[in-house]
Amino acid sequence: MPEVLIGVDLGGTRIRAARLDKALNILQREDTLTLAHEGLQPTIERIKALIHKVMPEDKSDLLGIGVSAPGPLNPLTGVVVAPPNLPGWHEVPLAQILRDEFDAPIYVGNDANVAALAEVTRGAAQGYRHVIFITVSTGVGSGVIYDGRLLLGKVGLGGEAGHMIMVADGGQVSTLELQAAGPALARRARAALEDGATSIMTDMVGGDLGLLDASIIGRAAADGDELAQQIVDHSAFFVGLGIVSLLHLFNPEVIVIGGGVSKFGDGWYEKINATVQKHALDDSYWRDLKIVPAGLAGAVSIIGAAALVLTQGGQADVTQVAATLDLYD
Template sequence: MKKPFPVLGFDIGGTKIAVCLALSDGTIINSARVDNRDRSPDDVLPEMAEAGRKLLAESSYKASDLRALGIDSPSPMDFRSGVIQQPHNMPRWIDVPIRDFLSREFGVPAFFDNDANAAGTAEWLFGAGRETDDMIYLTMSTGIGAGIIASGRLLRGASFYGGEAGHMVLDVKGPVCNCGLRGCYEAFCGGLALETRLKKQLADQPDSAIVRAAGGDVAKVTVRALAQAVRENDPFARSVWDEMIERNAQAMGMLMNVFNPAVIALGTIAVHCGSLFMDPLLARIPAYCWPQMNKACRVVPSELGGKAGELSGIATALYSLYERGEWELPWSR
């Protein structure tokens, strides 16, 4: 095994940015957070660079020791030019050339990808997808996005939109999605869509077990409160949960039949809810895919859990080096 080298990563989210210094074997040396809630990139960009310099100063490495840095952000973003194009939860970030800015600041090659691809790559290199050639990571958070590794390569697609699994239409008569289509996977199962729908349905039901689990305030209903009410066996919560599980099984069955992955790793909700989510899901998947695909695939919660954000930017840099033939995968094939 070659000697690990240091890499810097920036995982940009609508509320915070994780800055991380790690080694190419996935060992996190140190990390920091930069606040990004309702802030302008004019203020945030210098803080990101400063946080990266501080992590280096506190370690035994210098910027000149870095082989690369990696950045990931929510879509829409332009993969080729390395520009963030105004994600809906970052309205002040309009056409920000983030990749070239950080490359200049640190004097090293910088690589850029969307957050789902980056989290998927991190889970492939260092998490549940290790030592496979075919795996899918689903974010399962506010929205649903996929990072798809097929035949040992990250799937990007003809116009770099590959992996938008959250917008597979599961029922054309289903709920309207943020993207404008109807009945997308994300419109049924995304955290934001689910919470918005619950708040409407529960507006005149302050005694509902879900509202009680949210501290008695309908405006504070979350997927977590829903899960709590499901544990208490509340019939309405159970019916919402069962439908959500069924739609997840449908989407994952479709992905299994198309990509035949060895692993599907699931983010947020699967990590937080464990068997409450996983057991019924695994029971329903066989209705939506061939047994050959189901038998070949482990469907599991993400192994990286809390480290996913830190390692996303790192994985983006490492995967790009791998594509260029400048880095080998951390396991032998």
């Protein structure tokens, strides 16, 4: 009986691959630079080489290979459509390419969906059937687990909370990502400083405002900087509004938040909760709701990619799969 899984994390900077057991424990892990600028085919060859490194000696032990990849992509066909951080990738049939190479079941999922599977199987959302995972980092991504199954939509493009339309300053049409993600916060900080605002952030970057990023903003806010705190609160407010819309649409039990911006600290979460409670239609939407930090760190994409195999791409009931994992420990 097949006893091992392979999880692959295809990122814009690094490619990671691991062999895992059926309880999603990592047995061997390898990684390499993506070097995406070299083009499609060299990147494909690096993916294949890493998978070969973690392949079990007896290939009959392999249950399948799951791949976490940047979207947009179609998880139903395994075609990567046009990821912005992988130049030259357009309508790439990644699942079929790997199937031809390894003669094994292959599942491909977008990175936020994969992270949602990981958090339900081994992270902060274990035991829940209605879960929304949000990552607030360079962008805002999300994955929705609805009644135990990954919500994908007609061609796998559903659940993109980061691109929910919102109205921002002065009636401007914007999105959650354009208001709350790291680069948006850095732009807001730079604009304020260029307009004459004072802040310790200027000294923290040695006067080079091009070095401003979310981590600098978070550190400055923790040190009591007023401008930085305003920007942190701005992010939390819009994340909170986004969550309100998600509550009204999906009525989840738990919201799990990951990504670099989510490390702004307790005050960020308090502002999110206050926004949710103020703007939700009724307190029944949030009374028993949990909004919690992600439970998995650097291994989330690898664990989630392997969980793609166990859940047949998220179509099987992930909570039932999670309930069986301890049997294999």
